[in-house]
Amino acid sequence: xxxxxxxxxxxxxxxxxLASAVAKYELVAAGLAEGVVSEAKAxxxxxxxxxxxxxxxxxxxxxxxxxxxxxxxxxxxxAKELRxxxxxxxxxxxxxxxxxxxxxxxxxHVGVR
Numbered sequence: 001x002x003x004x005x006x007x008x009x010x011x012x013x014x015x016x017x018l019a020s021a022v023a024k025y026e027l028v029a030a031g032l033a034e035g036v037v038s039e040a041k042a043x044x045x046x047x048x049x050x051x052x053x054x055x056x057x058x059x060x061x062x063x064x065x066x067x068x069x070x071x072x073x074x075x076x077x078x079a080k081e082l083r084x085x086x087x088x089x090x091x092x093x094x095x096x097x098x099x100x101x102x103x104x105x106x107x108x109h110v111g112v113r
Contacts, residue, residue: 018039018042018043018046021042021043021046021047021050022042022046024046024049025045025046025049025067026067027067027068027071028042028045028046028049028067028070028071031071031074036071036074036075037071037074038074038079040079041074041079041082043079044079044082044083044086045067045070045071045074045082045086047083047086048066048070048083048086048087048089049063049066049067049070051086052066066086066089069089070082070085070086070089073085
């Protein structure tokens with residue numbers, strides 16, 4: 001791939017890593033393909049979703065909701081702000097799951113201040 005596209009080895013690795021990460025998340029991949037989500041934001045979202053997926057308290061529903069919200073937030077925030085939102089949202093959700101909070105309280109909006 002690197003030789004065909006005439007890119008440096010580091011760039012090629014980065015592109016392959018991004019493609020692998022994004023392939024797991026349909027909305028992120030679609031947003032990237034449509035140009036709604038930048039490469040930097042796709043990396044941030046993928047990492048945040050990987051954290052949610054690795055969380056033993058999170059369900060598939062949590063992962064789907066997190067993906068929808070983060071892709072939506074990608075149109076409103078920079079990559080750095082999106083990273084902050086992703087971390088806060090995961091901590092917030094994890095706290096509610098650990099305490100057994102009602103379903104609706106788990107999805108409260110968490111933004112950047």
